[in-house]
Amino acid sequence: MSVEKYDIVIVGAGPVGLLLSTCLARWGYKIKHIDMRPEPTLTGRADGIQPRSLDLLRNMGLKRAIMAHEPAKVYEVAFWDPSESGKGIHRTGNWKSCPSFIDARYPFTTLLHQGLIERVFIADMEKYNVQVQRPWTITGFKNDGADKEYPVEVNLAHVDGTAKETVRAKYLFSGEGARSFIRAQLGIGITHKDPIQHVWGVMDGVVRTNFPDIKMKCTIHSDAGSIMVIPREDNMVRLYIQIASSTDPDFNPRKTATTEEVQNFAKKIMKPYEISWDRVEWYSVYPIGQGIADKYTLDERVFMGGDCCHTHSPKAGQGMNTAFLDAVNLAWKIHHVESGFADRSILSSYESERKLIAENLLNFDAAYAKLFSTRQPSAGEIGSATATAAEQQPQEENQFIKMFKESCEFTSGYGVAYNPNIFNWSPEHPAKSPLFLSFADKTTTQRTGRIMTASTVTRVADANVVHLEQEVPLNGSYRIFLFGGKPSKTQKAIADFAAGLAKKTSFYSAFGHLDSDKVSYHERHNPHSPFFTICTIFNAAREAIEVRELLPELIARYFDHVYADDIWDQRVPDAKAAAHAKMGLSEEDGGVVVVRPDGYVSAVVKLVEGSGTVDALNDFFAAFSTKSLGGGEKASL
């Protein structure tokens, strides 16, 4: 009997599995996706979408569907502590969840229950004919290599045991959550960073209260206990209540509490304010400890991500967001290997990039918990931390504020920073051209391994004011942002750049479409290569840019990706060309910013006359692409 073959088998239809599935479905992969639950999450569970994740969802074209559910938006966090009089609580401070020193398009956390988010992904996958098979579970797997192309055998079964399937796949992915069968089978251990375990109660419901900050995120400490308040869609509010801690003398990880007990507990904590419940939508008590998987993969065929790899407290609303970024990181790397662009060895960077972030998250989580449970900031401290950079008094930058600032950046998602590696250029990269610019040298503001700074420009083709960082959708392509400076100054450099790209052995042409004559006239993003989209930004007024006169044919083909850098930006008020200025590039001479398919900066290169700029990029891509580039030898990894 012939066995059905898939590019990937994905187990678990929570955030990590669904985002991975959505990406790969769009890019044409054959997917078997199973979940042991009979239907998507109905109520409760994760709910916080951080600012950077919203950028990502928008880049996938899914933000509007999320926002159609009218989620709550959290712009500020308020801190409540015992009153000095000893009676009840009072507010001791508040701060922005994403202060203005972070250049975020959406400086708020979006709160929406996980099931609604899951359904947005599921609806998108279905457009590409991928359904989640429910309620099915995985019963076994082995990377036996019996089929070289599909080395992994996977055994699946209906949860009631009435049906079984055995399939083969190129990859197997576990998005199973904390209790992972796959991780257990692989014998991968969990390291507990913070030995303290907690039992949490969480309750979603509609309340009546005179507590003034009920529509904000709050941390309330009272002599009666502690509570976290998080607003939700549909006029709901979520309360997190710590029910037990392993530091308690009589700690029992199976300790529980009824709805009524938790409500009475909350009533005591929130005095002198009153609170009562119109209805409770969801209530759960669960023990949680910090943990991180020792490995994310053993063989680069069977991968894991999301809660399967890292668990932590729900306090900072990071779980789903980290899951999203795990998934997108793996998705484009699998795509680049399977489509013949990149060497299989790049798959090791999934673990090295994402495990570091999880470790940072767990360290942060432990510190955050400590911060919340020990010392409360005064209003004065907060004021200076939320001020803009220009207003800050350096002498006030104490340790607490520093940590707060760092954690704002981290929790918003903009602090995610991948270390230098083959994708994220540094002086240690095999590509050694002196034309690479760097944050360390102050020759650019863009940091490799970090998200590209947001900027607003005018699209020449239709005069639409657009967000440059969103112009290339999440389509698996590298984004080549050619900042063209003043057209009169860079004309030759751009012509030389185009000539360099046109050479058969360039990184760009070596991976051109195999059936280039079948490419649609209307293709906007990938007319020449599925792996690159070129955006050109000039320091000029829109009406002065005649795309087909100003640009060589190869670049003019990206007619919808030519922009005028003519929109004033409050963050660089004196700049004539704000996007150039925000990138830290010369407004006259421009430069080239290369961005990974997931939005993180790969490299920044000077734009020069001659072959230097393309030579530098050939060397850069040669470090991991499957072909030797630029006519020379393939650089070694």
Next chain:
Amino acid sequence: MSVEKYDIVIVGAGPVGLLLSTCLARWGYKIKHIDMRPEPTLTGRADGIQPRSLDLLRNMGLKRAIMAHEPAKVYEVAFWDPSESGKGIHRTGNWKSCPSFIDARYPFTTLLHQGLIERVFIADMEKYNVQVQRPWTITGFKNDGADKEYPVEVNLAHVDGTAKETVRAKYLFSGEGARSFIRAQLGIGITHKDPIQHVWGVMDGVVRTNFPDIKMKCTIHSDAGSIMVIPREDNMVRLYIQIASSTDPDFNPRKTATTEEVQNFAKKIMKPYEISWDRVEWYSVYPIGQGIADKYTLDERVFMGGDCCHTHSPKAGQGMNTAFLDAVNLAWKIHHVESGFADRSILSSYESERKLIAENLLNFDAAYAKLFSTRQPSAGEIGSATATAAEQQPQEENQFIKMFKESCEFTSGYGVAYNPNIFNWSPEHPAKSPLFLSFADKTTTQRTGRIMTASTVTRVADANVVHLEQEVPLNGSYRIFLFGGKPSKTQKAIADFAAGLAKKTSFYSAFGHLDSDKVSYHERHNPHSPFFTICTIFNAAREAIEVRELLPELIARYFDHVYADDIWDQRVPDAKAAAHAKMGLSEEDGGVVVVRPDGYVSAVVKLVEGSGTVDALNDFFAAFSTKSLGGGEKASL
């Protein structure tokens, strides 16, 4: 046999009928809505949503559904004329469709085919159990008063004659379009403003071209003829081609042309550029003349709106937008009469307000057509017209630029200005308090009968940054914007204002909920009265505003409608309280801006200690409400 009774019978499910139906359905009216077409518009027809209309759709909560269709957005218009060399065409200028001197949230025209827009309304109506009955038509009607409450008898029939219905209604509305049975039955004539008639060809399709402005709105004049280009959703483009004019010696209003003839015509006009069609989605040829109905109603029971009342050229994309504003204008007036708030005599203001706008539109349309077909602006003229107010050189303000500016404001929808009447205060209004502020006196920037200026503030309850003008949805209520200035200065004035509102005979309390104990604890907009929502805006930092401590209980009940005026605005860069400044109110002392349910300013009143502010508003509302207010006599109309 008992006859079914409806609040309103609406004939025609185009933009005007659908928007009227959507409003009245939400407000609980019983509606019979018919259309003679078997289904909504499939292709073509109207497609331009102007900036102000997008505000309106957002206020109805429908913008997101419109935008989900990824419409084209037109930010600029380009002008092409015969080259001086005598060969082909060249661009002679471009300008913004909504220049920066207009304070628009969405400074672009949204292009989407009418059928998709219709479906957004239909989906919303269905939530309120209103369906369009198709394909049905009206066969007769009479306002016979046989039933005092439902004076209009309406005869309806299936278009194939297989079924008939006779119903009674309080109102009958014709949204039938230019060929109106109802208008004909009423014997209402059409006045033709501009005697010139035109035959237009219009074609929607996907093209291939090297014409650089194919994604912008363009007017192309060549020696071979004239064409208008309008981008559309789904990579389509619409071409309007004038096929014949009544000024032609051999004019025939039934002149036609095949798809191929029009395409060949376009090819000649667009030389030296090339154009060809991948597909044509819609093609139509139709004669159009300017016309305006002499009356919009005879008896204030049978009303008409939209194309039924005014026809004009499609050049400025005004048809659907004028229809929307007809509908919303009528909707809240019917609602206020039927719910007992306003005197029946207010219904006469539907015609007086909307016919004036239609007349302005037709005058504009004639001038616009003339402008397009005679003199082309030079690039220099355009440059100064699109500059911001601060950059303008007054000496360059020639007649053309002046007309251009006026028409930009008008075509964007922000130029719609209703004359003074009972709703739009002026010194001639029965309310004579010296506390009324006015644009003429420069005591406020807000003009009665005009849309309230947009401003951005921070909502105190949840720290969300919001658009103040959108905070009260289109729910049929007047919007009382209480600008509170500095809380320390206005404390007594606000207390007195609240005390005045609380008096039984105030405009506010006289129309309180009849069953006030049944109002939900969670009601945000109308806790006290279905006719008023109060928004309070303070010149203070958000964290300094403790709603329940600062505000009297009556106003604090609008807990979700208290705002901090703490967001910097580029248009008033020196203001500490930008929203106050934009309204032209004292940042210290505030003031009260009363806005009609449709977003137009009714009156602006000084905020003073004592009873004066409420007295002024009592007099204002007494001019048309059904009760005597303020304890005095009812003012006469």
